[in-house]
Amino acid sequence: MALKGLDIFKLTPKTNCKDCGSPTCMAFSMKVAQGAVPITKCPHMSQDVLDQLSEATAPPMKTIEVGTGSSLHKLGGETVMFRHEKTFVSRNTFAATVCNCMDAAKVDAVLAGIKHVDYDRIGERMYAEMLFVNYDEASGKDSYIELVKKVAGLEQVLILNVKDVEVAKEAVALVKDKKPILNGATPENYEAMNAVAKEADVVLGVCGGNIDAIYDTVAAIEKLGNKKLVVDVTAATAKETFANAVLLRRGAVQDGDRTCGYPSIVNVAALAKGNYHLQAAYASMFVLKYGSIIVLDELTYALALPLCGLRQNIFTDPQKPMRVSPGIYPMNGATEDSPCAITVDFALTYFVVSGEIERSGVPINFLITDAGGYSVLTAWAAGKLSAGSIAKFITEEVQDKIKSRKLILPGKVAVLKGELEAKLPDWEIIVGTTEAIELVNYLRNNFK
Amino acid sequence: MPFTKKAHAFKAAINEVTLGTGDRAVTFGGANTFPFYSFDAEAKHKPIIGAEISDMGYEEETEGYKAFYGTADVVERAKKAAAMDEVAFICLHFAAADPFGANKSTEDCIAEAKAVAEAIDKPIVVMGCKNIDKDTELFTKISEALAGKNIVVMSAREEDYKAIGASAGLAYGQKVSAESAVDINLAKQLNVLLMQLGVNAKNMVMNLGSAAAGYGYEYVASTMDRVRAAALGQNDTQLQMPVITPVSTETWAVKESIAEEADMPEWGAREERGVDMEVVTAAACLAAGSDAVILRHPESIRTIYAMIDSLC
Numbered sequence: 001m002a003l004k005g006l007d008i009f010k011l012t013p014k015t016n017c018k019d020c021g022s023p024t025c026m027a028f029s030m031k032v033a034q035g036a037v038p039i040t041k042c043p044h045m046s047q048d049v050l051d052q053l054s055e056a057t058a059p060p061m062k063t064i065e066v067g068t069g070s071s072l073h074k075l076g077g078e079t080v081m082f083r084h085e086k087t088f089v090s091r092n093t094f095a096a097t098v099c100n101c102m103d104a105a106k107v108d109a110v111l112a113g114i115k116h117v118d119y120d121r122i123g124e125r126m127y128a129e130m131l132f133v134n135y136d137e138a139s140g141k142d143s144y145i146e147l148v149k150k151v152a153g154l155e156q157v158l159i160l161n162v163k164d165v166e167v168a169k170e171a172v173a174l175v176k177d178k179k180p181i182l183n184g185a186t187p188e189n190y191e192a193m194n195a196v197a198k199e200a201d202v203v204l205g206v207c208g209g210n211i212d213a214i215y216d217t218v219a220a221i222e223k224l225g226n227k228k229l230v231v232d233v234t235a236a237t238a239k240e241t242f243a244n245a246v247l248l249r250r251g252a253v254q255d256g257d258r259t260c261g262y263p264s265i266v267n268v269a270a271l272a273k274g275n276y277h278l279q280a281a282y283a284s285m286f287v288l289k290y291g292s293i294i295v296l297d298e299l300t301y302a303l304a305l306p307l308c309g310l311r312q313n314i315f316t317d318p319q320k321p322m323r324v325s326p327g328i329y330p331m332n333g334a335t336e337d338s339p340c341a342i343t344v345d346f347a348l349t350y351f352v353v354s355g356e357i358e359r360s361g362v363p364i365n366f367l368i369t370d371a372g373g374y375s376v377l378t379a380w381a382a383g384k385l386s387a388g389s390i391a392k393f394i395t396e397e398v399q400d401k402i403k404s405r406k407l408i409l410p411g412k413v414a415v416l417k418g419e420l421e422a423k424l425p426d427w428e429i430i431v432g433t434t435e436a437i438e439l440v441n442y443l444r445n446n447f448k
Numbered sequence: 449m450p451f452t453k454k455a456h457a458f459k460a461a462i463n464e465v466t467l468g469t470g471d472r473a474v475t476f477g478g479a480n481t482f483p484f485y486s487f488d489a490e491a492k493h494k495p496i497i498g499a500e501i502s503d504m505g506y507e508e509e510t511e512g513y514k515a516f517y518g519t520a521d522v523v524e525r526a527k528k529a530a531a532m533d534e535v536a537f538i539c540l541h542f543a544a545a546d547p548f549g550a551n552k553s554t555e556d557c558i559a560e561a562k563a564v565a566e567a568i569d570k571p572i573v574v575m576g577c578k579n580i581d582k583d584t585e586l587f588t589k590i591s592e593a594l595a596g597k598n599i600v601v602m603s604a605r606e607e608d609y610k611a612i613g614a615s616a617g618l619a620y621g622q623k624v625s626a627e628s629a630v631d632i633n634l635a636k637q638l639n640v641l642l643m644q645l646g647v648n649a650k651n652m653v654m655n656l657g658s659a660a661a662g663y664g665y666e667y668v669a670s671t672m673d674r675v676r677a678a679a680l681g682q683n684d685t686q687l688q689m690p691v692i693t694p695v696s697t698e699t700w701a702v703k704e705s706i707a708e709e710a711d712m713p714e715w716g717a718r719e720e721r722g723v724d725m726e727v728v729t730a731a732a733c734l735a736a737g738s739d740a741v742i743l744r745h746p747e748s749i750r751t752i753y754a755m756i757d758s759l760c
Contacts, residue, residue, distance in 0.1 A: 285734075300720070305662070305721060312662065316666055355701065
């Protein structure tokens with residue numbers, strides 16, 4: 001909610017002292033309203049007023065930080081409903097689940113799975129960033145405390161899912177320095193649970209099931225002075241959970257209601273009730289619409305491959321295309337004698353072309369050259385993919401490592417063939433296909 | 449003070465389109481909200497699922513797929529798929545017609561389509577081999593052969609919309625799917641061209657383009673978001689056709705679904721990967737705005753049906 005210059009002016013001392021560098025308090029207020037100077041430039045504002053103003057000029061959804069050090073994650077801070085309006089801010093995080101109702105072997109299996117599924121995709125680390133530590137009352141407090149101790153050393157941010165205030169107090173004390181989330185406030189216990197979270201200085205998760213209960217509880221906790229919150233939007237059904245997630249996002253972003261403006265937790269494992277593939281479907285939906293933390297039973301490889309890829313796509317900045325590192329990518333068991341095929345470093349191009357080469361089964365040294373992250377034609381038009389840039393890349397990076405002297409060029413830049421032949425006299429320059437989809441047949445017919 | 453809910457249902461709506469004939473005809477579209485926003489207004493129709501039946505044989509399919517379908521021919525497989533309650537229509541995919549592949553003749557394709565149409569009573573959607581010349585011939589002749597069956601022809605593209613629109617749309621009264629490549633302006637332009645040709649907007653659906661999760665899916669999501677926003681928010685009648693998205697043809701072509709376990713042991717069983725890729729992509733399409741998705745694996749079909757059912 002942007003403040004008007006006049007609203008800010010009312011809060012200034014109105015002395016026109018010029019200490020801020022502006023000729024009058026009115027001029028200063030106008031600049032602040034436009035975001036040209038920070039409010040702190042005025043040395044005479046009281047702390048009260050500063051707090052009030054920073055509150056009013058903050059984005060509609062709070063950015064909440066959890067974890068510490070290299071495991072610090074920012075959640076929320078979103079400003080729009082759709083990614084074509086503006087880039088989404090904080091990518092979703094995924095959590096695996098352990099519970100004190102599980103036997104030791106099961107817990108170990110989950111933890112081993114977290115270690116196993118941890119890989120790099122186009123420069124981004126893909127893994128379960130969080131661990132949802134569920135408290136089952138029937139299994140008793142002692143087993144829960146033991147479980148928290150067991151997972152305390154992991155790099156994953158812990159989400160302590162416990163509604164019992166006494167248990168929460170003891171569990172949080174064990175790991176509070178690592179800034180976990182205490183997912184425990186309900187309409188019934190929020191006062192006591194809020195005290196636990198405040199004392200340990202950790203983020204408090206607010207649960208309630210239906211949207212009115214969630215909203216009222218958040219408002220009540222805000223009144224107690226705590227705004228380090230996340231909202232667990234999980235309800236009894238997927239339908240209601242989705243409604244909660246969308247309505248809160250809309251309330252914050254479109255209607256400017258800050259009580260709605262907190263990151264969300266969505267427990268899709270609970271919604272899917274053990275149906276593994278259904279869990280995948282729900283997780284996918286909440287990656288798009290509006291889960292900040294998505295809680296799964298486990299992030300298996302089979303699930304991580306599409307889900308993390310989807311997240312990477314959705315949270316990409318449209319103005320900064322995803323790029324792959326330039327270099328030589330040997331495919332289908334290519335050796336230094338296998339022919340080379342070159343394209344640009346735009347990630348989408350890389351994925352589509354490498355997929356087709358893989359399907360062809362023909363050994364190819366796939367070369368990626370630096371083209372500013374643009375697609376083939378765009379890079380060519382922008383002068384980022386030229387005979388000069390390709391020749392330089394081949395002589396500096398490829399020539400010494402590859403014996404083959406066959407180079408397949410994207411069909412869309414066939415025009416570069418003549419100039420390349422002049423610049424790379426040892427090389428046979430071959431014009432490949434215009435579309436990736438034609439590659440399988442082309443490679444099988446010409447290079448097998 | 450409870451949460452003040454503001455309903456955001458729109459006055460405009462996506463067109464309702466009926467596929468097939470008789471008792472098993474199915475109507476879809478009709479939404480006047482963003483997908484699954486039942487809190488704004490209850491959906492008139494649930495999104496529907498089509499089962500892709502390809503004529504390419506089994507070699508590359510997973511064990512689970514084979515276990516479900518056996519080694520039956522296209523007609524038998526279509527019957528098995530049509531017997532699933534979750535399946536609203538059958539998508540016959542003539543991949544083998546590709547002149548650079550198996551180059552199956554148009555006559556053989558038509559004979560197969562006719563046999564399927566006789567064997568099942570659920571609606572039929574026809575998908576080609578992506579070769580423009582062959583598809584044009586195939587679509588024109590199938591539209592004629594299955595006249596009166598109210599099928600959908602996937603797809604009329606920029607290159608062949610005139611021939612497809614004139615035959616499937618005008619001469620034989622079939623439904624025409626306008627296929628564009630993840631760009632709202634291209635989608636709109638193609639719809640306008642088809643409408644200028646005389647094809648009734650109510651007889652059209654759209655394929656806005658598709659991609660597997662992780663493979664440039666952001667373009668798919670944003671195109672669908674924008675098309676739905678324009679169709680409802682601005683009452684843009686040139687973008688109010690329901691959206692059919694072929695998911696399986698994209699997801700079963702990426703390495704996550706193809707690579708054998710022997711080659712990627714840490715990734716685990718291929719079947720699980722393939723189904724997850726199909727399920728995650730389909731769910732993302734539905735959440736972004738597909739009114740129908742085309743899937744291959746029976747487990748994916750059951751899962752996505754359960755998801756839709758729980759959200760509507």
